[in-house]
Amino acid sequence: MMSESGNIIQIPIEEEVKTSYLNYAMSVIVSRALPDVRDGLKPVHRRLLFAMEELGLRNNAPTKKSARITGDAMGKYHPHGDLSLYDALVRMAQDFSLRYPLVQGQGNFGSIDGDPPAASRYTEAKLSKIGEEMLADLDKETVDFVPNYDESLKEPSVLPSAIPNLLINGSSGIAVGMATNMPPHNLREVAQAIEAYIENPDISIDDLMNYVKGPDFPTGGIIYGMQGIRDAYATGRGRLTVRGRFIIETMKSGREQIVFTEIPYALNKTTLVTRIAELVRDKQIDGISDLRDESDRDGIRIVLELKKGAITKIVLNQLFIHTPLQSTFGVINLALVNGAPKCLNLKELITYYVQHRFEVVTRRSQYELKKAEERAHILRGLVIALQNIDEVVAIIKASRNVDTAKTNLRERFGLSDAQAQAIVDMRLGRLTSLETEKLLAELKETEARIEYLRALLADSAAIHAVIKKEIHELAEKYGDERRTEIVPNQVEQINIEDLIKPEEMVILISNKGFIKRISVNQYRSQGRGGKGSNSTSLLEDDFLQQLFIANTHDYLLFISSWGKAYWLKALEIPEASRQARGSHIRSLLAISQDEEITAVVDFSDFSDKQYILMGTLKGVVKKVATKEFANAKTRGIIGISLDDGDRLVSAILTGGTDEVMLISRKGLALRMQESQVRQMGRTARGVRGLTLQEEDELAAMLRVDSEESMLIITQNGYGKRVKYDLFTPHSRGTRGQIIYEPDESSGEVIKAITVREEDEVMVITSMGKTIKLNVSAVRQMGKAARGVRIVNIDPPDLVIGMDKIVQQVELEGSAPNLVPELK
Incomplete structure (x- = not known):
């Protein structure tokens, strides 16, 4: 660096960079980016409004070209780009940007659609009515004037700002290392808060919030939750959730x-x-x-x-x-206080405004008092002259010139130079008796005004009363109703489930553990005896092992061959096309290498009023409340303890007092009371449900519904419908009654489900074929009947699964659990 004398001074570059950067940062903060807490304006806005005032662009005056306004402001006070000046002018005229626009524009000033304004040579502008209030009393020495950039003119350092502009219009700006983002508010609410503060300077922020409910945006909308508003008003920073x-x-x-x-x-x-x-x-x-x-x-x-x-x-x-349409507005109440940036709470914002207005009213009163005293002094001289008019006329006539006349008048009546000048300047028309009375009345009125102003300046409470009265009048004149609604409750977090439509899905699980879901709508109904259609593409040595129907918002409880329980939401299972293999279940659940899922049940919620009744291959049954599985999720917990060689066959949802039907592969069926099986913990083994013959196994477990019937299907595709009424209840642990007599052509019973006449069912084979058919196509039969062919299959293909498609009327009946509440 070179000194003034021309010598080179060695300094570390980091010091020079630090000093230069800090100077630049402070220049941006103070002279460009942040608003002043007193009038809520940045320098560019203040200079534009002042330039409009100088041009006489009051609300009752004709508009002038925007280019003229920006040109005057740029040439006299703001030596920056005209585009930045015009953008600032445009924003002050946009009713969707400012809650109370300070400028009245004529022409295209942009739109909420993002349309740019017309060029400044086409648009015109003038001060709005409320904009005039920003400059009210500017000519009464209410604020300090400072030299402009070249010291050729004077400009106001701050505007009188009769309105609390920073609060009602907000502000935004990015400085170096800091930013401000203040929301607009309702004038009536802010005025009430200011009045309350003046009445009680110790008022708390919570009490001020009884008046200022929250931000009031020009575009309306809805603010959810009070916490963000409370944070912003208490600390100066907060996050508001706004919805259309x-x-x-x-x-x-x-x-x-x-x-x-x-x-x-x-x-x-x-x-x-x-x-x-x-x-x-x-x-x-x-x-x-x-x-x-x-x-x-x-x-x-x-x-x-x-x-x-x-x-x-x-x-x-x-x-x-x-x-x-749901956005977050981050409040940062950062403004310049005495030239330094400060983050302000609600009370501080009001306090600094009132302090500013106190100074403005005080200086205005001092100015008016000075002018009133000067006027009273002149009036007293004129009254003396009128009371001695003949002598005054004689003195003036006898004087050689005006200066001599003024000197003679001062000496004769003890007048000041200003009073003597006023007398010699007085017209003859003022000598009438009516004019004399007017002078006396004006003098009396002026003296009363002087007395009032002196009393006002001597009493700070009286000045605060004036501020209170003026802000109340402004609120009455310019105030309007709130546009933004405030909902006290916080907007609830939107869950992924709320974005997925409740619908019936076919859940497919293969022998090798591939799982997927397919919408039921992708299947078409076929007649009895149809050949079906391919529902998935499997590996050569893989086959579909399970099929069931579930709603996307249901919980799916998976119980493995080890007796461990896991659960997922149906919507968490990847949806795939009918031809896709799907995702491996190990990618969804944390199951071991030699562990496989053997039973799945779906339900709407965890409860101690609903139970999972499990049945094993060896006829063991166990009852556990669904709430016991709430912590299972994907890591898994013990659901049932199994004997060696045993595995889970079925699990159904029960209410605690239901009747259940246990059906074996050899065609035996036991109808029993669920209450005979006591509720157990997750790790219990269970009790005997159906006593099985040698080489027989449990094939299905159903909940009894007298208005429905059982649909049974065998390995080779034969099936029939059987009424529950054909079976009488027996005690737990007995062998039950015959429900089907298998033979070589039909094969053993592979599955049984509960159905109604109007239901549709889905049948699937080990080779991946599916058929969707109406239950009405399968007629009711007796206990010993062989049944009819439901699906034609070619050896070595076998039926491995069947499940019912829930009808729409059932969905509507349970709508509260299926349709999410609006968040």
Whole structure:
């Protein structure tokens, strides 16, 4: 670095960089990016408003070209780019950017769609009515004036700001190492809080929040939760969750449409609509058939027409999680206090505003007192002259010139130079008696004003009363109703389940452990005896081992050959096409290498009123409350202790007082009371349910429903329907009664399920073929009947599974558990 004398001074570069950077940072912070706590303005906005005042662009005056305004401000006070000046001017005129615009624009000043404003040579502007309040009393020495950039002119260091601009319009800006992001508020609420503070300077922030409910954005919307607001008001920092406002309309076709009438603050509407369209196209949002922007001068109207059958709540949750229709507004109440940045709470913001107004009112009163005293002094001289008018006229007539006349008047009546000047300047028309009375009345009024101003300046409480009265009048004049609704409850976290439509899924599990889910809608009904269709693509030595139907929001409890229990939500199982192999179950559950899943049951919730009744190959049964499995998840916990050589065959959901039917592969069936099996812990072995013959095994376990019947199917595809009423209850541990007599052509009983006449069932073979058929196609038969062929299979293919497809009427009956609440 070189000194003034021309000598080179050696200094470490890090010191020079540090000093230069700090100087630059402070310049940006103080002179560009952060608002002043007193008037809530950055220098560019303050200079623009002052330039408009100098141009006489009051609200009752004609507008002038924006280029003229920005040119004046740039040439006189703000030597920066005209584009930055024009952008600042435009923002002060946008009713979607400022809660109370300070500038009234004429022409295209941009739109909420992100449309840019017209060039400054085309638009015109002037101060709005409330904008004039920012400059009120500026000519009464209320604020300090400082030299402009070249010291050729003077500009105000701050505006009088009769309105609490920083609170009602907010501010945003990025400085070096810090930023401000202050939300706007409602003028009436802020005014009430200011009045309450003036009445009680020790008022708490919680009490101030009784008046200032929260931010009030110009675009409306809904703020969820009070914690973010409370944090912002208590510490100066907080996070607000804001959502757009919507209504649900029903069209003539009976379908619904979602109409958003308000969107979060500072959100570009065109960008929002484009984003929604992209998400619909990419199928990240499902259920929307048409998207239209019907917004006009009457307000925002974004219409999302839903597909038939789409669930409105799910579509809304998808919109809120994937689009800015739910946004977070991060509050940072950073402003300049005495030239230094400070993060302010609500009370501090009000305090600094009141202090500023106290100084403005004080200086205004001092100015008015000085002017009133000067005027009273002149009036007293004029009154003396009128009371001695003949002598005054004679003195003036006898004087050689004006200076001599003023000297003679001062000497004769003891007047000041200003009073003598006023007398010699007085017109003859003021000598009438009416004019004399006016002078006396004006003098009396001025003296009363002087007395009031002196009393005011001597009493700080009186000055605060003036501030209170003025802010109340401003609130009455410019205040309006709140636009942003505040919901006290915090918006609930959107769960992935809320984004997935409840629907019936076919869950397929192969012998080698591949699992997938397929929508039931991908299958078509066939007649009895149909050949079926391929439902999955398997390895040569693999075959499908299990099939069942579950809702996407159900819990699926997996019980393994080791007696361990795991659970997943059905929606957590990867969905795949009918031809895909699926995902290996080991990628979803933490099961061991030689452990396999042998039973699966689905239910809607963990409870101590519902039970899992398990049945093993050797006829052992066990009852455990579903709540015992709540901690199982994917790591697994013990569900049942098994004897050597035994494994789990079936597990069903029961209510504790049901009747169950145990059916063996050799065709024996035992109807028994579930209450005969006591509730046990997870690690218990269980008790004997069905006494089996040698080489017989348990094939199925059903919950008895007298209004339904059993559908039985054998290895080779034969089956029949049998009524429960044909079987009488027996004690636990007995052999039961005959339900089917297997032979070589039919094969042993492989599966039995409970069905109704209107049900549909899914049958699957070891080679991966499936058939979906109506139960009504299989007729009712007696206990010993051989049945009919349900599915034609070619050896060595065998039937390995069958399950019922839940009917839509059952879904609607359990809607509260299946349809998520709107978050």
